Amino acid sequence: MASIRYRLLRNTISKRRFTTDPNFKLICGLEVHTQLCTRNKLFSLSTNDPFASISKPNFHTSYFDIAVPGTKPKLNYECVLYALKLASALNSDINLNSQFDRKHYFYGDQPQGYQITQHYSPIAKGGYLEMFGDIDRIKDEKKRINITQLQLEQDTGMSHYITGDNGAQSMIDLNRSNVPLIELVTEPDFSHVDQVRAFIKKYQDLVRQLKISTGDLETGSMRVDVNVSINDYPRIELKNLPNTSSIVNAIKFEYQRQLKIIKSGQADQFLKHQETRGWDGAKTVKLRSKETTIDYRYMPDPELRLITLDADVIENVRKILPESSDVKIRSFLAEPFNLTVKDAKMLSISSQLSKLYNNEEVKQFFIETFHEYQKNAPNEVRSKLVVSWVLHELLGNLNKLNIPLKEFLQILPPTKYSELIVLVDNGDITSSSGKLLLFHVLKEFKDSNYIKKTEDVDFQGLIRQFDIGALSDMDKSKLEKECKTIIAEVDNPKLIESIKAGKTKAVKYLVGQGMRKFQGRVKAQELQRVFQDILNINDK
Template identity: 55%
Template sequence: MQFKFNLSFQRYYRTGSIHHFEHRQLSKYKLKCGLEIHTQLNTRKKLFSQSTNDPFHSIESPNVHTSYFDIALPGTQPILNYEAVLYAIRLSLAINAKVNLQSSFDRKHYFYGDQPMGYQITQHYQPFATGGQIKLNRDIDGVDDKNIRIIQLQLEQDTGKSVYRENEGLTLIDLNRSNVPLIEMVTQPDFTDVKQIRAFIKKYQNLVRHLNVSTGDLETGAMRVDVNLSVNDFARVELKNLPNTSSIINAVKFEFQRQVQIIEDGKGPELLLHPETRGWNGEATIKLRSKETTIDYRYMPDPELPVISLSPLAVEGVAKTLPPAPEDVIKKLMAAPYSLSLKDAKLLTIKGNSQDQMYTQPELLKFYVETFQCYLKDVKKSENRKINYKLPTNWIIHELLGILNKLQMPLKELTVIMTPENFSEFLMLIHRKEISNATGKLLLFHAVENLHNSDVIKEQKTVNFTSLIDEYDLGKISQIDDNELEKLCQDIIDEIKDKKLIENIVSGKKKNSIKYLIGLGMRVSQGRISAQEFERMFRKVLEI
């Protein structure tokens, strides 16, 4: 039986059927993979100058966040930004790495247009921290429990950015990114499948956001990942230029299968004994350079920068300021009294791309927890002391956030005049059944929309939900005229085009369909008339 390997589809084909490559005979081929992750720190200033740290300025404004040192003007000298050192301590401690009390900077020499000094300042001989680990958890990360060991973390400066204009035959240099502080983290080759790689990247991405040391966004280049992999302990291949998670995963899959095919063809000793660096073009990995063309960086200690000497007390001081680990927060939220689902606990804890959200996780989590505690206190003071633990969750996560995203209103702006105590008052209106859920949705949207389009936020006045209910006559109707309610129900029945639906309700074939009629009634009355009253009247009108 003859097989053909099609690299574009990354599968083996056989006449009459398709077999996934990895499901057949790949069990004898072992992937070994390690990651090098460069993370831009969101300090106010750059690593060795007083330039504003804003590397993502638009292409229409290149080279505006630069100093004499950033552009390598002769005679300028680096001055270390100690805010970057504090960020490095935070990240090192969060992954249980050993912070080296003595670390130093070195020069990594190479010549390229976006590196005007002719070298990059990094830490080669004495890195900032060594060791540590990040644990993958089955329940939270969706992969088998596994510790990914860390080799080291080092501080270094970022390079500039080359902008290619192929139509004009030009390469432009933007140095806004030059000298932005980076932390390079190098892992042990502990990854054995792509699911672990994907889970680790997401977990590390969330960690740097949780610690507020970086945005962690792959799309903007704030986090960049290089992959080192080998198959069956043949020579290591480095994969570079991987812009996002899908590119990383696809490049690893392709390269793994490429190397397996080489081994299958009997060319392993010939082609895989020498390390090489490969790039990713969106469809395949392509060779960039081999061992023979590897750059000699000629590392040397930087003579203009002193050794970083840290006091043990300084490290202990930073340790006291660390927030609880995201994993611990998730477990706490899933336990009593919050009892959140994993999905909701992650939403409150794991930070997404900040450009796509109207909130940050710390402020959202703080608002949720404080509102929850206020609600518990208010319930204990009320006549109905039965706590609905899902009430704060449903109205904050599933309603309020939806309204904020729709109106493009930041949570930070809203909480100035809608405090946790204030929002708990709104929840108590629903708890005491003074308003229905349908009315609550209308009321909340109306309140937030009006705040968004008024000067109330500037005046910093809190929302009075009770007065809004009176103002817009949204309260439940306590005394209902039966004749008016009967006419309303009859009008709803008359407007339904599907008469068979009514027949099925009357005959008992579809008893539950009466809920559809009740829903229509609730919508018409905007939730001011209870579902029980509508059910009573519909049964009377239909004589069931």
């Protein structure tokens, strides 16, 4: 019952129309903690596998991770490389001499009694991430979110609370202890929840494209804290936000809560100081008063040297960065592709595709297939057709049959695969027949243990063998005759009368009967036209 109540509350909040009062501006900033997918942890040689906790708690730990006295940190420079990649992609100013500091506080899952972070001299400052109305679904034509700083720091362990016969127990798992994090702090540049949602999505795509993190909120690979305030009142920090919908709903609720307090004249009592609040799925709840810098007693870590970089290192990192997703998307929106934003994103952003395939390989396959199709397209070029046959039909079948893309390319490279698309576009076979043909070729290829080659595929021969060619013009009289038979066999006279009366959507039923009768050899659009001609109705 509790879970059902939670879902109902969450759905109610998410469906409310959210607007801000123009006299009370929403001011919002984010603190994003991103776990890096390096082989080893930040200051030890322990395997970086924070998710081993389920089966092997405290397994991937070293003496340093569990804070055995006398152990010392040793910096993993792979983490530095990952931080430099992200900082460069965000146009940040990279610090050639950064340092680590100790942030002192005690908690059960932080056995050192302090966290090693970068407070005074972080690895990068400044920079920005830009969002666009047409690409990122925000109301502004363009919105730049400025970055305050990026810093490397170690993650904490995890506390598990168990209630049993012996009462409540707090269990500590240190697999996550010392896992490398990048903390990104933004300026308070967000003025609407749509911007927050778009930023999180774009940032996730960026770290995945850079291959520095999985960026998954649900697993804790990425964790987002939100600072919310109205006008010049003190900010409130929101924590324990497990996913994007929780982040958005918590901001909406907190804005309305603060607005109500301000309008009631109680701001001096309830919004006088900064505080930290959590999210229970329906409302924000106070956790504690916000700590200050003095509370943490920051000090430079005496056991870690400065991270000293040459300017050449930064230039070399910039050279290995992948092309910006925005640039890729724009290229697909323009000539000659003219794709929709959705399809352009599918081809440009790695997280949009199956994890079985390399995004760059799929993108290149699409481009080459498109140009081959373009050479032989019977009519005007139909970009949507190529996208559908690459992203949906092809990848769907490869997923179903578990065939790697590199294996597939030896039997249906772009020159050959485009032949199939042209056959469908030309009307030699229907889309339904083309799908059956593709699956047949791939299934035989898989059953042969990938030994078949391109020259083994003869689409025209297979069309004749299985008799799946589309009906030609000389068969139109037969088509009309069969469609009349279908109408006559309908055992629901009211259906036919409703179609004649103007309810043309009901003709879809007749089209379905025709598709079954002709086994996909006739296009649905052609069947609909014939049925409408027979019944003397116009498509409205």
